[in-house]
Amino acid sequence: MNPAQTLSLGFFFLIILGTLLLMLPFATKDRHHLSFIDALFEATSAVCVTGLVVVDIQSTFTLFGQIVLMVLIQIGGLGFMTVAILIALFLGKNIGLKGRLMIQESLNQLSLEGMVRLVKFVVFFTLLIEGLGAVILAIRWSSDFGFPQSIFYGIFHSISAFNNAGFDIMGGFKSITGYVGDVTVILTLSSLLIIGSIGYTVIVDLLKKKSLRKLSLHSKLVLLVTLILNVLATILIFVLEYNNPGTLGNLSFKDKLLGAFFHGVVPRTAGFNSLNMPDLTLSTQFVTMFLMFIGGGSGGTAGGIKVTTFVILILAVWTLIRGRDEVNILGKRLPNDIIFRAFSITVYSTAIVSLVIFILTITEEAPLNMILFEVISAFATVGMSLGLTTELSPVGKILISLMMFIGRVGPLTIAFALARANKKLPYKYAEEKIMIG
Secondary structure: OOHHHHHHHHHHHHHHHHHHHHOOHHHEOOOOOOOHHHHHHHHHHHHOOOOOOOOOHHHHEOHHHHHHHHHHHHHHHHOHHHHHHHHHHHOOOOOOHHHHHHHHHHOOOOOOOOHHHHHHHHHHHHHHHHHHHHHHHHHHHHHHHOOOHHHHHHHHHHHHHHOOOOOOOOOOOOOOHHHOOOHHHHHHHHHHHHHHHOOHHHHHHHHHHOOHHHOOHHHHHHHHHHHHHHHHHHHHHHHHHOOOOOOOOOOOHHHHHHHHHHHHHOOOOOOOOOOOHHHOOHHHHHHHHHHHHHOOOOOOOOOOOOHHHHHHHHHHHHHHHOOOOOOEEOOEEOOHHHHHHHHHHHHHHHHHHHHHHHHHHHHOOOOHHHHHHHHHHHHOOOOOOOOOHHHOOHHHHHHHHHHHHHHHHOHHHHHHHHOOOOOOOOOOOOOOOOOOO
């Protein structure tokens, strides 16, 4: 099998294992196991670090069930290949070329150099940041839940945030709406999900170079576009929801800023929500869907088409408008194969999302905006919902699960896994132009 096939099958078997564990009677509080479809949906959402749920986690799952979900989120965020390589290293085994190729595919790296070192760093850095987040959240929530419950709450939500999963155990499908104005909770969760979403490549680059000027073009673009999108999203949501009584309307100015900032950050791609989602204006729903589709940085825990893909699309269109044939940015020229790949990812992703939306308009009795929101949220592994998830039909649950799987593994990775390997043609056809536009 090629790396794409191994990666896809690895995630698939991890989802099946999680499904079986969640179906155990002692995984649920009423001792009646979940149906296969519901358990499959929950396991897929956890492994694919999405956050969409068909049942309330706090009231449905026992401590065992919640720990299973937490472990699935952690493995899904790190990538099962990262975990597998780490186990192999603990056992003293050497990592061959095939293992390094699969790490490269899993973490979306451009080079095979230093793959084992990268795995060690990813695991160490992840545990370090999650640990810091867990301590801060546990201390903050100790006054609300007391010890040791606040410790578990801190660990669970820290892992969920850093891996951009968006799962919560607050109960009642409320997510963290009760903490919309809490500076500690909002800023801690925001920091965790931003660090997790920019990608390990950027983090390594930052730690090595220690200077913004010396960063690679990839790191500069991810950091710059992430900053721009977060600022613009915060401003837009603040303006659009300012007088909305269902969201920001009744809050103080400080809480409005925190609420707008958090909702501007989470669509890329955490899944928590501090605002009541069904009460959002249509314009804010549109902005949220746009942010979800873009996603975060490559090689991290975020989903979507990725910010670098989005930037390349904008630059390519701008280059064409200006009548030039080379895409340049920050004093560098982008190769044509990267541009072609960016357009392929976007077109392929749009086609898959559109197809599933069309099918769900047939199978589900819901407004189009709710279906659009649900499908994009699943594909981008965000986990935000306008309330449709719990109302999905069995067909809808399967389709949304499939979207989460494709979004986590990657649409092109799935395509490469399904396609047959074709040798490069030893010849070229005659060129002829066609009219477009």
